[in-house]
Amino acid sequence: ELQLVESGGGLVQPGGSLRLSCAASGFTFSNDNMHWVRQGIGKGLEWVSVIDTAGGTVYADSVKGRFTISRENDKNALYLQMNSLRGGDTAVYYCVRGVGRASVLDPWGQGTLVTVSS
């Protein structure tokens, strides 16, 4: 069974940093692009970032220069380093597999909540 399990969320002050992790299982992790998608409380979905199989990365404008996506294929792990956090970054962050070379997102992890507040 394909599974993604996020961890690392929590409460952080504005300007602070947090590192999210995602543990993948049930598929060949190194063969797939991996994404982070976030959802503000009671709001819609916002794509955050992608890392491809070669380690190439792309970011949404809203997080560019503040967030860094990375992966460790030998550990089946995906990460999101979040710096200079703002209130607008408060959201549930989902780790998601990109199917094939397209950004069809499946499956999704259960999400981890990041709250930026003083």
Place this chain on the structure above:
Amino acid sequence: EIVMTQSPATLSVSPGERATLSCRASQSVNGALAWYQQKPGQAPRLLISAASTRATGVPARFSGGGSGTEFTLTISSLQSEDFAVYYCQQYHHWPTFGQGTKVEIK
């Protein structure tokens, strides 16, 4: 950025009735359109990709259609488990989502 617009924001439907959800893209997405279902407290679940291809395990009552900039998701006969929020997403470029349509019990 390709902007995705869904309508209506809320759709009130009785169980057993048909529901049609709409999604419009600000430019052509060449059929690179997916639909997701999200229930309260759960992560989104892929329903449809390539505008009309059902994901594994998705019931046949869900169907997708459209091309270019106009797409639809139809649920032919709503079951109790179908009341949820539905999002469209384009993947012609880096992903963008519509704002969602909530399907609620009438």
